Amino acid sequence: MKKIAILIFILIALPLAVQADIACRTIATADDCSTGETAVLQLSTAPVPNAAAVTNSHGAQSGSNYPSTVCCSEIGTVSIATGGADCPIGALNVMNLSNSTNAHAEAPSKANYGTSICIAGITGPVIVKPNCNGETEICIALLSSETNAHLASCESNAPGYLKTCIPKSKGQTKLIIEKIVVPNPAYKGQPLNVDVTIAKTAAGAEASAKPKIAELSNVKMQVLNLAINKEGTIRVQFVNPPAPMPTKTADIMIDDTKGRTDPPTRATYESAELASLEPGIYTLLIEVLDNGGTLITSQTINVALANPPNTASIPETNWLGTVIVAACVFTIVFAASRRKSN
Secondary structure (H helix, E strand, O other), X not given: OHHHHHHHHXXXXXXXXXXXXXXXXXXEHHHOOOOOEEEEEEEOOOOOOOOOOOOOEOEEEOOOOOOEEEEEEOOOOEEEEOOOOOOOOOEEEEEEEOOOXXXXXXXXXXXXXXXXXXXXXXXXXXXXXXXXXXXOEEEEEEEOOOOOEOEEXXXXXXXXXXEEEEXXXXXXXXXXXXXXXXXXXXXXXXXXXXXXXXXXXXOOOOHHHOOOHHHOOOOOOOHXXXXXXXXXXXXXXXXXXXXXXXXXXXXXXXXXXXXXXXXXXXXXXXXXXXOOOOOEEXXXXXXXXXXXXXXXXXXXXXXXXXXXXXXXXXXXXXXHHHXXXXXXXXXXXXXXXXXXXX
């Protein structure tokens, strides 16, 4: 039985130990990206049969109705930031568009256009230049200039176009704070839950996050648990205004199949711990530490602390008392009038 358990572990762990490089290609949109690939953007020109030589195109975000699509493997989620907003935490801007469709494009270092294509799970920098380094970089698309540009596929090698280059390797994994959720407001007399979603900057399962066979203390561990790994700790504390509150910690359990904590890592302040605080705005500091206790990143968030909603029922209690008193007075007067009539 022990040999079977070890064999199952090896069969699952070995494929995960191979870290593939990022790869991108341009296809006819009708063909769809393959399993493991993600659509990054679309181009208005149809690909030449048996080749992906798309040139002199306008661009669009993925999901549009343009005939050509750029697909990349080994990357994270592709999102669109609009209105000049920054890309989500953990994602890099790889290109700006003048609109979500029928768009000209520019290098991410420019700021003339308000729509950005953001890719999670990649490391920077993103550089627009005449040629990518074939050993270390991969091309996503070509631009006719650094701004106000038409687009072309990387396969076309269109003369005079610049290449949008990103690192081919996903590099070392790094934990980042992707999202923090707190009650708004938080009420005294109720627990304060701080839910923190931690993500890896590299997409997919990483070999470095997997336990080595020599480190296993129990070969009978369940196979389903192999994708969940403790990657570090979050530390939460009140910092502004200072409050006599304990520091809370919680383990970061990364689901390698998703590249993030799911569910989020939760730190909780119990209702009794909040009892001494006055209502107001407090700042929480959330820190991310690796398994060795080294600080990786941190972020602050404001929490509004308020009295429980039931305090608003006091005026209703006074109103109810008034009604009761009025009813009693009416009863006394009515009884007196009946006695007098008799």
